[in-house]
Amino acid sequence: MDKGADIAVIGGGMVGLASALALRERGLDVVLCDPSEARARTSYGNAGVVSRGSILPMASPALWGKLPSYLRNADSALRLDYAHLPRIVPYLAHFMAQARESRWREAAAALIPLTTAAYAAHERLAAKAGTTDRLARTGWIKAYRTDAAFAGAALERDILERHGVAFTILDGDDLREREPALVRRYAKAMILSETGSVREPGRLVEACEALFEKLGGRRIRGSVVNLSPEADGWTIAYEGGTLRAKQVVIAAGVASGALTKKLGYRFAVAAERGYHRHYKLHPDSPPLSCPVLDTGAASIIAPMGPDRVRVLSGVELNARHAPPNHAQIEAASREASETLRLGGPIDNEPWLGSRPATPDGMPVIGLAPRHKGLIFAFGHGHIGLSTGPVTGEIVADLATGRSPAVPITSFAPQRLLGLPRLF
Numbered sequence: 001m002d003k004g005a006d007i008a009v010i011g012g013g014m015v016g017l018a019s020a021l022a023l024r025e026r027g028l029d030v031v032l033c034d035p036s037e038a039r040a041r042t043s044y045g046n047a048g049v050v051s052r053g054s055i056l057p058m059a060s061p062a063l064w065g066k067l068p069s070y071l072r073n074a075d076s077a078l079r080l081d082y083a084h085l086p087r088i089v090p091y092l093a094h095f096m097a098q099a100r101e102s103r104w105r106e107a108a109a110a111l112i113p114l115t116t117a118a119y120a121a122h123e124r125l126a127a128k129a130g131t132t133d134r135l136a137r138t139g140w141i142k143a144y145r146t147d148a149a150f151a152g153a154a155l156e157r158d159i160l161e162r163h164g165v166a167f168t169i170l171d172g173d174d175l176r177e178r179e180p181a182l183v184r185r186y187a188k189a190m191i192l193s194e195t196g197s198v199r200e201p202g203r204l205v206e207a208c209e210a211l212f213e214k215l216g217g218r219r220i221r222g223s224v225v226n227l228s229p230e231a232d233g234w235t236i237a238y239e240g241g242t243l244r245a246k247q248v249v250i251a252a253g254v255a256s257g258a259l260t261k262k263l264g265y266r267f268a269v270a271a272e273r274g275y276h277r278h279y280k281l282h283p284d285s286p287p288l289s290c291p292v293l294d295t296g297a298a299s300i301i302a303p304m305g306p307d308r309v310r311v312l313s314g315v316e317l318n319a320r321h322a323p324p325n326h327a328q329i330e331a332a333s334r335e336a337s338e339t340l341r342l343g344g345p346i347d348n349e350p351w352l353g354s355r356p357a358t359p360d361g362m363p364v365i366g367l368a369p370r371h372k373g374l375i376f377a378f379g380h381g382h383i384g385l386s387t388g389p390v391t392g393e394i395v396a397d398l399a400t401g402r403s404p405a406v407p408i409t410s411f412a413p414q415r416l417l418g419l420p421r422l423f
């Protein structure tokens with residue numbers, strides 16, 4: 001049996017690592033438990049966008065109109081694996097119940113303090129981890145192929161405006177001038193200038209790991225299989241041993257649902273899988289200055305260096321460990337080759353990760369309602385890279401009895417535990 005720690009953090013993605021670091025900085029003896037396969041973390045392979053404007057959950061009011069094409073898997077934004085459908089029906093039922101304008105507005109109001117704090121938290125983290133050269137206020141572009149598609153995003157613009165998120169609208173010609181790498185003709189684009197991005201987020205994660213160890217943080221390279229509450233703390237069983245800790249943070253991304261279930265909590269955390277593939281830019285292409293969401297393809301293209309980009313797919317609803325299906329990333333790559341002048345693919349195989357998604361599109365951050373010394377920090381869905389560092393600071397506040405600087409009432413676990421028991 002290992003000597004006891006003050007706190008064990010389960011999961012070494014952006015959320016877990018940022019938490020472990022913030023806790024270590026408060027002087028706690030911290031053990032981080034993770035199997036440590038870098039590419040297995042969703043935090044490794046995302047688009048790296050850190051945007052104040054990322055406040056609009058996937059369950060949008062527009063979803064209802066798109067449902068027929070989603071259900072036929074005829075829209076690259078979503079691929080539903082029908083073999084997985086019976087397991088995901090309860091999640092989808094709760095998810096669809098959120099797809100109303102009132103809920104969209106409420107979620108945006110709850111998320112804005114978190115996303116507003118995100119970039120500054122990234123700056124603090126990057127300064128400590130020595131990765132400031134990977135973080136920049138690049139802005140980001142949402143590009144619309146038709147005027148109708150732009151008009152369809154009016155509610156989004158209204159909500160962003162209401163929360164003071166800065167954006168400008170460009171027509172197709174102005175966009176070409178702003179971003180000469182784009183060869184596709186777009187009707188309109190929204191430029192979110194406050195947005196930053198992390199180039200190769202996996203490198204940030206690795207730098208955080210190295211910093212954690214340098215600061216004296218302890219590592220256990222194995223999966224946690226069980227958590228047992230004791231009178232004075234927790235016994236944590238992992239592959240290869242057990243560990244004692246006074247407090248535990250569950251930050252295991254999409255695996256958090258299974259871990260919390262063993263303690264009697266039933267969260268609907270779904271795997272919204274997504275893929276990426278890297279491409280060289282054609283030698284004659286100007287570099288891409290910032291990430292671009294091509295709303296017509298439901299895919300993001302993010303620069304990962306002056307001469308290469310990462311193409312990222314939409315959402316695949318499937319079991320976390322199901323074999324990959326490359327249909328969406330192949331479609332996204334075909335579309336990207338008409339958006340930019342691309343050279344050949346860099347990697348042999350696309351990367352696959354799972355966004356840890358909750359039905360209301362908000363993370364679960366807070367103290368566990370039925371256990372002492374247990375903190376939940378998961379379910380960050382599409383915004384976990386951006387809001388991971390600020391979540392880490394919140395977790396450190398919760399563990400040390402301080403009030404978090406960012407309001408977290410809306411992220412309380414209780415809101416999801418109170419849902420009708422459909423599963």
Ligand SMILES: Cc1cc2nc3c(=O)[nH]c(=O)nc-3n(C[C@H](O)[C@H](O)[C@H](O)COP(=O)(O)OP(=O)(O)OC[C@H]3O[C@@H](n4cnc5c(N)ncnc54)[C@H](O)[C@@H]3O)c2cc1C
Binds near residue numbers: 012033274353354
């Ligand atoms: C295609 C795509 C694009 C994205 N783009 C963006 C973006 O631009 N901006 C943004 O903010 N977000 C983006 N995201 C979302 C973001 O990547 C995730 O929200 C974020 O990585 C989640 O971080 P996490 O730490 O919760 O989970 P993860 O990074 O998945 O980390 C969880 C960790 O827990 C570990 N673990 C699991 N089970 C156990 C266990 N039993 N014991 C110990 N450890 C365990 C895993 O090994 C893993 O290392 C994107 C996601 C995808 C898929």
